[in-house]
Amino acid sequence: MGFSIWDFFQGLYTFSLTEPKVAAVRFVLILAGFIFLYLGYRRILEPFLMIPMGIGMLGVNTGVLVLEAGKAGNLFVDPLLSDPNQLISILQVNFLQPVYNFTFSNGLIACLIFMGIGAITDLDYLMARPLMSMMLAIGAELGTILVLPIGVASGLHINEAASIALVGGADGPMVMYGSLKMAKELFVPITVVAYLYLSVCYVGYPYLIKLLIPKRLRGVQMDPLAVREVSPAKKFAFAVIIMGILSILFPVAAPLFASFFLGVAVKEAGLTRFVEFLSGPLLYGSTLFLGLVLGALLSSEVILNSNVLLLLGLGMLALLLSGIGGLLAGLIYYKLSKKKVNPLLGIAGVSCVPTTAKVAQKCAAESNVFAFILPYAMGPCVAGVITTAIITGIYVSGIPHLL
Amino acid sequence: MVKSIAFAFATYGVAIIVSIFTAGIIELFYLIFNRKEGKKTRDGKVEKA
Numbered sequence: 001m002g003f004s005i006w007d008f009f010q011g012l013y014t015f016s017l018t019e020p021k022v023a024a025v026r027f028v029l030i031l032a033g034f035i036f037l038y039l040g041y042r043r044i045l046e047p048f049l050m051i052p053m054g055i056g057m058l059g060v061n062t063g064v065l066v067l068e069a070g071k072a073g074n075l076f077v078d079p080l081l082s083d084p085n086q087l088i089s090i091l092q093v094n095f096l097q098p099v100y101n102f103t104f105s106n107g108l109i110a111c112l113i114f115m116g117i118g119a120i121t122d123l124d125y126l127m128a129r130p131l132m133s134m135m136l137a138i139g140a141e142l143g144t145i146l147v148l149p150i151g152v153a154s155g156l157h158i159n160e161a162a163s164i165a166l167v168g169g170a171d172g173p174m175v176m177y178g179s180l181k182m183a184k185e186l187f188v189p190i191t192v193v194a195y196l197y198l199s200v201c202y203v204g205y206p207y208l209i210k211l212l213i214p215k216r217l218r219g220v221q222m223d224p225l226a227v228r229e230v231s232p233a234k235k236f237a238f239a240v241i242i243m244g245i246l247s248i249l250f251p252v253a254a255p256l257f258a259s260f261f262l263g264v265a266v267k268e269a270g271l272t273r274f275v276e277f278l279s280g281p282l283l284y285g286s287t288l289f290l291g292l293v294l295g296a297l298l299s300s301e302v303i304l305n306s307n308v309l310l311l312l313g314l315g316m317l318a319l320l321l322s323g324i325g326g327l328l329a330g331l332i333y334y335k336l337s338k339k340k341v342n343p344l345l346g347i348a349g350v351s352c353v354p355t356t357a358k359v360a361q362k363c364a365a366e367s368n369v370f371a372f373i374l375p376y377a378m379g380p381c382v383a384g385v386i387t388t389a390i391i392t393g394i395y396v397s398g399i400p401h402l403l
Numbered sequence: 404m405v406k407s408i409a410f411a412f413a414t415y416g417v418a419i420i421v422s423i424f425t426a427g428i429i430e431l432f433y434l435i436f437n438r439k440e441g442k443k444t445r446d447g448k449v450e451k452a
Contacts, residue, residue, distance in 0.1 A: 130429035134422040138415075145415045152407040161407065234432055242425060249421065383422075390421050394414045402406055 010065040014072040018300075025300040026061050033057035033295070046199035048284070049291045053195075056295020076296040079105075079188060096296050099289055107180050109286055110173035111259040116283025117173070117353060117385070118263020119275050125379035127230045127238060132333060132341070133349075133379035137387040139329020140349030140380070143168025143321030144391050151314050156307065158402055159183045162395045164311050167194045168318030169388030170201065170352035172290075177256055181396045188297040189308045193315040195294065201319070201352050205359045208323045213343055217334060219368025220342040224375050236268035246386075250393025257389060322350045326380075341376075348377035351384025 006013035015023045033054045040050030060076045067073040077096040081087050091097050103109040126133045144165050151161025163179035163186060175194040179187040209218065243261035247254040266274040302308075330346025344360040357377035364371040 127429050127432075130426035131423070134426045138419055138422050141415070141418065145411045148411040148414075149404065149408040152404055158407050158410075165411075231436075234436055238429060238432060242428065245425075245428070246421075386425065387418055387422055390418045391414055394417055398410060398414070402410060 011062055014064040014066065017066065017070075017072050022300045022304065025303050026064070029057055029061045029298060029300060029303060032298075033061065036295075044203070045196075048287050049195055049199060052288050052291030053192075053295035053298075056292045057298045058295075060296045060299050074296075074299070077293065079297055079302075096293055100293055100297075103286075103289070104293060105180065105184075107177045107255065109290055110177040110180075111255050112282055112286040113173045113290065114256055114259035115263045115278050116286065118260040118265075119267050119278035119283070121260075121264055121267075121353065121382055121385070122378065123235045123238065123264060123268075123382060124230045125227060125375055125377075126382045127235060128227045129376065129379050130383075132345075133383040134387065136326060136329050136333065136346050136349035136380035137351070137383035138349075139332075139346060140322050140326030140351070140384060141169060141387050141391060142325025142328075143318035143323075144388065146321050147314055147318040148395075150317065154310055154314065156310065156314075157183070159399050160186050160307070161314075162399050163187075163190050164193070164314045165318055166388070166392060166395065167197060167315040168322040169384070169391060170198055170319060170322065170350045170356070171385060171388045172198055174256065174388050174392050177253075178392045178396060181252065182399055186305070186307060186311070188294070188302050189305060189311050190315075192294055192298060193311050195291075197315050197319050198352050198355075201350070201355050202359060204319075205323055205347055205350075205356065206363050208320070209327065209344060209347060209359070209363045212324065212327050213331070215367045217331075217343050218363055218366075219371050220334070220339065220364075221368065221371050222340070222342055222373050222376050224372050227375050232268045232270065236265060239264040239268060242386075246389065246393070250390065250397060252396040253389055253393035256392070260385065260389070319350070323347060326350050326356075342371065342373045344373065345377050345380055349380035349384050349387075351381055351388060353381050353385060354378065356384075357381040 015026070036045070036050045036054035036057065039045040040047040040054060060074050063074050064072050065074070075094055077094050077100045078090055079100060081090055087101065091101065147165035147168055148161050151164055152158055159182040163183040166175045166178045172195050176187070176191045179190040183190065239261045243257050246257045263278050266278065326346035326349040327343060328346065329349065330343035333341045333345070334343040342364055344364050348357040348360045350356045357374060360377040361374040364373045
């Protein structure tokens, strides 16, 4: 009988099967899984994402066993398989493989989340001040633009640099969709970096605001009743027309536009059952599986990619530059409006609906308890989704011609 | 490198144009709808266009 005690404790045994560096990274990832779970549980980071992601990380890095040919592996997911025969076999073994192959690798999960976001998005505030909202959102795309050449200068291929630059748009589904289309091999680390940073926006941006905007300007009051009224018919018509125009201009990103504006259209058409489905089970179900699969993809093989540290730095830089760009645009609007517009509206242009709008309101209220800017901040926040989709469309359709 | 800088700024240019265009469409909506419905004032009354 060739049994050994280690056959029963393969999770531990496999630490000795792999190289010391891989084993050490695996140990660090197990710890990181616990930390994510703790931070999610304490609501320090976004719990809807961190708890499934932490469980996925913990599961995939602890549950390593000896597979065929004495190699270490897991029963969660193998993102590297592309051979159809191997894929058919593994679909019957790894429990998250069907979710990965049928919803991740074709970008479906990003579209499902976008449908949910569309169903909870209120276009009132964007349509009330369209030019201001769009211009503030464009200012807040600075990181999405500047990190592309910075990434290339740091040694990334232009498609990889464009994918990480999209983190500056602060829309998780867009980053995921863009990286799947442009740099599939880096899709996992880029998406994880994006979601990790997006979940710390609420904590990080107030420091940037305090650094760049004087307290006097942060407390500028705006009349919430002066927001003009928009009927559902106008919003519905706008959603349908703008979806058609953007899809004609950027067909590569048409699935994203269709998904987002489908959510908006059913909401404005008053289809309550659809809205309940999109904004409830679909959005939260997709977010649950997004977190779980992303966590399960975070194995030591992925983290040991030499570009991961660079991606971490560039992702942070993209969000930082976008925040600075948004606040500068806010300051310009403050001057142009003869001091009537609160410059904090600029940070809301970074998007990450509705986190940055809440950040703007929180910082304004800290400086002046009478400053209620949330309705105005929602305009650039929603506009940020559209500007990021436009830039994603240009990157995804233009970058292949530069390769 | 130069190609990436040129592409990035060209993208910014196109995004600005499309954003202004989008804002223009919304304003056009107001023009058309308000002409049809009459303009609503803040106290809820409707002014004839």
